[in-house]
Amino acid sequence: MAFNLQNSMEGLISVFHSYSGKEGDKYKLSKGEMKNLLQGELIMGDLDENKDGEVDFQEFIVLVAALSVACHEFFKDCDKSCGLLK
Template sequence: MPTQLGIAMDTRIKIFHRYSCKGGGKFKLNKGELKLLLQRELTDFLSCQQDPQLVDETMKDLDANKDKEVDFNEFVVMVAALTVACNDYFVEQLKKKGK
């Protein structure tokens, strides 16, 4: 029986490849694929953002090797950073409730 962590890892892999196979590079996200992934998978996060350049800035920040695509390693960095930010927010909220 799979563990919750194993399922979470499998889900991240499947989500990445669901979007990366839509365009040219089968194992990388181009700007359009990244935008679609963000719109469909992080809807709540995007709806809070007012910056029209968000996708461009996200692509620039994630694209460590500057090939104008996001590979799986670069994608995982984004997911990890967002997970840490969400955890920090929830910890802060719990601290406020405890006061």
Template sequence: MSETQQAMAMLIRVFHKYSGKEGQKTTLSKGELKELLTNELGDILGKSNDKTAVDKIFKDLDANTDGTVDFQEYITLVACITMLCNEFFQEQ
């Protein structure tokens, strides 16, 4: 596989590593999202125990307001963080 295909496969694996522990296997609950953010993006986002911050991220991601974060909503988060990191490193 190409590097891009490997990256795509890894994003899919990471989502499914956390999804389904508390509910449907195709979505992330608030608790699952918090665990994913802490374990997978903690270096970027900081390891926050701030419930308000997690609630805000969850609310912002849950575009269809169904009380869960689906794969498309998760990918939106990853894409936004990637764009911010790109902008940061271009300014360096």
């Protein structure tokens, strides 16, 4: 199991550094680098199901649904004292 975790961590670090440092600090992602990382590694790769190089509305709505679920999970235990939910 440690081997799988180590490989996963190495992969994440490698992807980060393949995008960072092109516009400045090699240990940070600029706004443009972050955009490129998201487009190249996450959005297009995961959403473009038919691999046509474009994300249509049906493919886009998958992202919206996934983000909604993730936000719901994050905030479901938040009470009124956190100031985020009414």
